[in-house]
Amino acid sequence: xxxxxxxxxxxxxxxxxxxxxxxxxxxxxxxxxxxxxxxxxxxxxxxxxxxxxxxxxxxxxxxxxxxxxxxxxxxxxxxxxxxxxxxxxxxxxxxxxxxxxxxxxxxxxxxxxxxxxx
Amino acid sequence: xxxxxxxxxxxxxxxxxxxxxxxxxxxxxxxxxxxxxxxxxxxxxxxxxxxxxxxxxxxxxxxxxxxxxxxxxxxxxxxxxxxxxxxxxxxxxxxxxxxxxxxxxxxxxxx
Numbered sequence: 001x002x003x004x005x006x007x008x009x010x011x012x013x014x015x016x017x018x019x020x021x022x023x024x025x026x027x028x029x030x031x032x033x034x035x036x037x038x039x040x041x042x043x044x045x046x047x048x049x050x051x052x053x054x055x056x057x058x059x060x061x062x063x064x065x066x067x068x069x070x071x072x073x074x075x076x077x078x079x080x081x082x083x084x085x086x087x088x089x090x091x092x093x094x095x096x097x098x099x100x101x102x103x104x105x106x107x108x109x110x111x112x113x114x115x116x117x118x
Numbered sequence: 119x120x121x122x123x124x125x126x127x128x129x130x131x132x133x134x135x136x137x138x139x140x141x142x143x144x145x146x147x148x149x150x151x152x153x154x155x156x157x158x159x160x161x162x163x164x165x166x167x168x169x170x171x172x173x174x175x176x177x178x179x180x181x182x183x184x185x186x187x188x189x190x191x192x193x194x195x196x197x198x199x200x201x202x203x204x205x206x207x208x209x210x211x212x213x214x215x216x217x218x219x220x221x222x223x224x225x226x227x228x229x
Contacts, residue, residue, distance in 0.1 A: 002162075004160075033216075043208075044219075045218070048216060088159075107163070112159050112160060
């Protein structure tokens with residue numbers, strides 16, 4: 001157990017629907033990152049939150065949104081789902097950001113949520 | 119645009135072989151390079167490299183970074199079937215820690 005908890009583990013839904021993926025970071029970690037991993041794209045950075053605030057955005061579609069709550073858990077909302085959104089969605093957490101040497105800590109990944117859109 | 123390239127994308131070897139996995143990168147800034155092993159689900163951390171020429175070693179795995187030529191290699195000696203996984207290289211370009219991942223090398227070790 002990495003300490004990063006993601007739920008649900010699997011999700012099957014129809015096109016056009018909306019789903020919410022949840023992530024609880026490792027205890028003490030303030031930064032949460034969301035990544036999408038599909039077979040042909042590798043791990044793609046979606047968005048980062050630090051202590052409740054959005055810190056960086058990657059290749060995140062407008063149909064997707066996220067937030068980090070005061071207890072530091074995060075949710076990724078995916079709406080108007082398309083077949084191409086089927087992928088493994090990872091959450092990762094790390095210690096402080098913007099701290100010299102913070103980049104050295106690396107990530108701790110959760111086990112991921114496998115989303116299948118049919 | 120920041121980019122990480124890994125080669126080969128796929129590799130099949132037999133137990134006992136030695137393999138070398140390559141990672142090259144182009145980023146606007148460089149903080150660190152990390153190697154991860156991904157088996158069934160979550161990537162697990164292997165190494166973090168920040169300085170050129172200093173080998174990091176863990177058992178049969180070792181890695182080194184060349185910041186002048188912008189690449190890193192991951193070596194696995196005396197491979198075992200348990201080494202079968204996708205090996206991911208990631209570069210951290212800035213304090214924001216938005217790691218940029220390569221596509222991974224899928225290693226299959228046959229008995």
